[in-house]
Amino acid sequence: xxxxxxxxxxxxxxxxxxxxxxxxxxxxxxxxxxxxxxxxxxxxxxxxxxxxxxxxxxxxxxxx
Numbered sequence: 620x621x622x623x624x625x626x627x628x629x630x631x632x633x634x635x636x637x638x639x640x641x642x643x644x645x646x647x648x649x650x651x652x653x654x655x656x657x658x659x660x661x662x663x664x665x666x667x668x669x670x671x672x673x674x675x676x677x678x679x680x681x682x683x
Contacts, residue, residue: 631637 629637631640
């Protein structure tokens with residue numbers, strides 16, 4: 620059984636939960652670093668998301 624962690628100190632309920640999350644996060648970061656696909660510029664991603672959100676808003680307005 621893992622020690623309970625204070626919610627003031629940690630968002631996790633136990634040290635075991637925090638350790639499992641740490642392993643998971645490190646694996647995700649390493650997978651991203653190892654990914655050889657081309658990077659996408661932040662401005663390009665933000666412009667695409669702005670376009671998608673505007674289309675969803677427009678569709679919602681038209682569906683009313």
